[in-house]
Amino acid sequence: MSIGRIEATFKRLKQLGEAALIPFVTAGDPSLERTEEIIHTLVDAGADLIELGFPFSDPMADGPTIQAASERALAAGTTLPGILQMVARVRRHTNVPIILMGYYNPVFRYGAERFAKDAAAAGVDGLLLVDLPPEEAGEIHGFLRDAGVNLITLLSPTTPPERASRLAASGEGFIYYVSMTGVTGARQVDAGGIETAVRELKAFSPVPVAVGFGISTAADARSVGRFADAVVVGSALVKVIEAYGTSGELLVQVGTFVRGLKSAVRGQAA
Numbered sequence: 001m002s003i004g005r006i007e008a009t010f011k012r013l014k015q016l017g018e019a020a021l022i023p024f025v026t027a028g029d030p031s032l033e034r035t036e037e038i039i040h041t042l043v044d045a046g047a048d049l050i051e052l053g054f055p056f057s058d059p060m061a062d063g064p065t066i067q068a069a070s071e072r073a074l075a076a077g078t079t080l081p082g083i084l085q086m087v088a089r090v091r092r093h094t095n096v097p098i099i100l101m102g103y104y105n106p107v108f109r110y111g112a113e114r115f116a117k118d119a120a121a122a123g124v125d126g127l128l129l130v131d132l133p134p135e136e137a138g139e140i141h142g143f144l145r146d147a148g149v150n151l152i153t154l155l156s157p158t159t160p161p162e163r164a165s166r167l168a169a170s171g172e173g174f175i176y177y178v179s180m181t182g183v184t185g186a187r188q189v190d191a192g193g194i195e196t197a198v199r200e201l202k203a204f205s206p207v208p209v210a211v212g213f214g215i216s217t218a219a220d221a222r223s224v225g226r227f228a229d230a231v232v233v234g235s236a237l238v239k240v241i242e243a244y245g246t247s248g249e250l251l252v253q254v255g256t257f258v259r260g261l262k263s264a265v266r267g268q269a270a
């Protein structure tokens, strides 16, 4: 069997000695047509994987920036079927791994088994469900496994060590290490403060370890990219989309911001 897009991407980057850059955007912010253009711009600017949020009315792990993005997407009429159709269109042009991120309720309403099949058919590589603890994900995990979609595990500094090592050992795709407690976009990451934990996690995880929460500048991305396999940038990018969403400058601004982040994780001057 051929290896998946996530694994192939991390293998390629490991050979280059480079951390992966994973930009996060909310699908449908400000419209799905715009998101499609944004994804192509992200890839052209050096994004290695894409984390695509599906909007939800009660995104309790998100701070004001991503909450507002979710609201804009819902106001634009964004639905899960529409997002999967958009991913399928994107998939005709790029092999970039795409991770869908969101809350369980919309997936439950869609139907977990049908969702797993449709997501795989659209070209989705991984699913991250913020409010579904792995211990309770048994049913959907089976459907995802059958469809070939990785269920991404979230760990945080408050995950007890015994649970963290158990979950990391069964990780698929990559582990997402949340750099701090609280909501997205709230504070700046303390790279020095998480380095040991991330290195320990990498030592017993069979899959790469990505770090997200509070990475908003090229300097943050560079310091975390020194020890993490991937860095996730969400709120800072969503702010660019918020500022330029309907203007003709949007794609140029997004491209410039993301090129700077990618240069930083390559270890070059941004």
Ligand SMILES: O=P(O)(O)OC[C@@H](O)[C@@H](O)c1c[nH]c2ccccc12
Pocket (backbone or CB within 6 Å): 024, 051, 053, 061, 062, 066, 101, 130, 183, 184, 185, 186, 212, 213, 214, 215, 216, 232, 233, 234, 235, 236
């Ligand atoms: O916004 P930040 O601080 O850059 O953090 C990444 C984050 O946005 C993205 O991965 C994400 C958005 N919503 C989430 C909910 C839970 C975990 C992660 C996320």
